[in-house]
């Protein structure tokens with residue numbers, strides 16, 4: 520199976536079933552940061568010690584603020600990605616890439632391990648435990 524069909528099966532279909540794949544629904548700023556903290560902890564296995572900041576600029580995506588200075592994470596709950604996904608599908612995707620980049624720096628971005636991680640984070644973001652951040 521190609522990566523793309525696995526990606527649709529394991530990730531996009533889950534968001535689609537929840538009605539969130541191309542939804543305009545997005546969390547407010549405070550909820551976005553709280554939810555991203557949970558996702559970060561899940562992805563990295565520990566909490567982020569630095570600062571969390573909201574950005575709403577169109578092209579800035581959820582990531583460390585500086586590539587070498589990883590003490591600040593910017594969160595953009597209103598960004599739309601290249602596939603038209605906003606809100607949690609976009610933030611979950613990016614947090615999975617952050618963790619993958621930090622934990623497995625020698626692996627390419629869309630390896631099997633990254634797909635697995637994004638799948639796990641997607642399932643978590645759609646679980647009852649995360650419901651209060653989705654609404």
Ligand SMILES: [Zn+2]
Nearest residue numbers: 612616628629
């Ligand atoms: Zn990706």
